[in-house]
Amino acid sequence: MTAANEVILTTERPGLLNRGKVRDLYGLPGDRMLMVATDRLSAFDVVMRNGIPRKGEVLTRLSAYWFDRTNLVVPNHMIAVLDASNASELCVDADASFFGRSMVVRKAEPLPVECVVRGYLAGSGWADYQAGRPISGIKLDDGLRQADRLFEPIFTPSYKAAEGHDEPITYEQVEALVGLERAHVMRLRSLALYRYASEVALEQGIIIADTKFEFGIIDGEVTLIDECLTPDSSRFWPVDRYEPGHDQQSFDKQPLRDWLEASDWDKRPPGPVLPSDIVSDTSERYLEAYRLLTGAPLPER
Numbered sequence: 100m101t102a103a104n105e106v107i108l109t110t111e112r113p114g115l116l117n118r119g120k121v122r123d124l125y126g127l128p129g130d131r132m133l134m135v136a137t138d139r140l141s142a143f144d145v146v147m148r149n150g151i152p153r154k155g156e157v158l159t160r161l162s163a164y165w166f167d168r169t170n171l172v173v174p175n176h177m178i179a180v181l182d183a184s185n186a187s188e189l190c191v192d193a194d195a196s197f198f199g200r201s202m203v204v205r206k207a208e209p210l211p212v213e214c215v216v217r218g219y220l221a222g223s224g225w226a227d228y229q230a231g232r233p234i235s236g237i238k239l240d241d242g243l244r245q246a247d248r249l250f251e252p253i254f255t256p257s258y259k260a261a262e263g264h265d266e267p268i269t270y271e272q273v274e275a276l277v278g279l280e281r282a283h284v285m286r287l288r289s290l291a292l293y294r295y296a297s298e299v300a301l302e303q304g305i306i307i308a309d310t311k312f313e314f315g316i317i318d319g320e321v322t323l324i325d326e327c328l329t330p331d332s333s334r335f336w337p338v339d340r341y342e343p344g345h346d347q348q349s350f351d352k353q354p355l356r357d358w359l360e361a362s363d364w365d366k367r368p369p370g371p372v373l374p375s376d377i378v379s380d381t382s383e384r385y386l387e388a389y390r391l392l393t394g395a396p397l398p399e400r
């Protein structure tokens with residue numbers, strides 16, 4: 100058995116398909132995959148050298164929470180979160196360190212589009228707006244401030260590049276990439292998910308400024324894959340500190356951001372070693388985001 104607070108930076112089991120920035124992916128028999136969220140943390144696209152205790156479990160269980168609540172409206176890839184009770188039934192051979200952080204999913208043919216939805220003007224959306232550029236082809240009214248709430252949520256897709264940074268693309272470019280019908284369904288489903296989740300979150304004191312979804316094709320259907328509405332795929336802001344006109348405090352990454360900005364790290368790999376108080380603060384914030392959004396503490400493994 101592994102201790103609950105042990106950090107997992109990399110996993111090893113047979114069938115490795117790919118290691119992403121955060122997840123290790125394994126093939127399973129029967130068109131299934133095991134998606135294992137490690138405790139890796141990336142900032143400025145660089146993976147930090149420390150792991151964040153329980154982060155992998157938060158990502159997996161928070162995604163599962165949203166998948167469960169939205170699957171009647173938007174089909175998704177989840178079969179189950181792997182735990183001690185279902186591993187043998189699911190025919191997954193993995194030790195206890197995989198429980199709670201791993202999801203058994205249906206394998207999809209991923210569509211190469213990051214489906215970004217923005218309800219507020221932040222990040223690269225704000226950078227484009229400030230430079231007078233449309234955001235993924237969308238021209239907003241003049242006079243908006245940084246972090247302002249938008250009149251309505253907008254769909255601002257990016258091309259999911261195999262290497263390097265994702266490039267913003269217009270809706271018409273999405274149509275050209277995946278076809279008219281699939282583009283339409285992706286946009287509709289992304290906006291529906293954002294609208295629902297942002298209302299749930301706001302009641303709990305969290306603004307979801309923006310978020311990113313991925314879709315893939317399973318049995319011919321445009322299906323939500325990857326992760327869903329986690330601190331890694333979304334910008335969460337505490338509502339009680341919301342004040343448009345400048346950059347906002349991040350609900351989960353503020354201590355890390357402040358520490359990194361004050362350090363002399365040049366934002367190039369390798370990342371620095373984080374001090375233990377930053378690691379524990381960040382872990383607490385991931386756990387708090389989970390608790391607020393779902394209304395219950397993260398279950399023990």
Ligand SMILES: Nc1ncnc2c1ncn2[C@@H]1O[C@H](COP(=O)(O)OP(=O)(O)O)[C@@H](O)[C@H]1O
Pocket residue numbers: 118119120121122123124132134176204205206207208209313315324325326
């Ligand atoms: N159901 C699925 N079928 C196939 N690929 C998937 C599925 N769900 C997620 N993926 C892919 O698995 C990877 C997840 O690993 P992650 O660490 O999040 O990668 P990244 O560094 O690209 O964010 C992504 O490349 C994602 O597109």
Ligand SMILES: [Mg+2]
Pocket residue numbers: 119121325
């Ligand atoms: Mg990812």
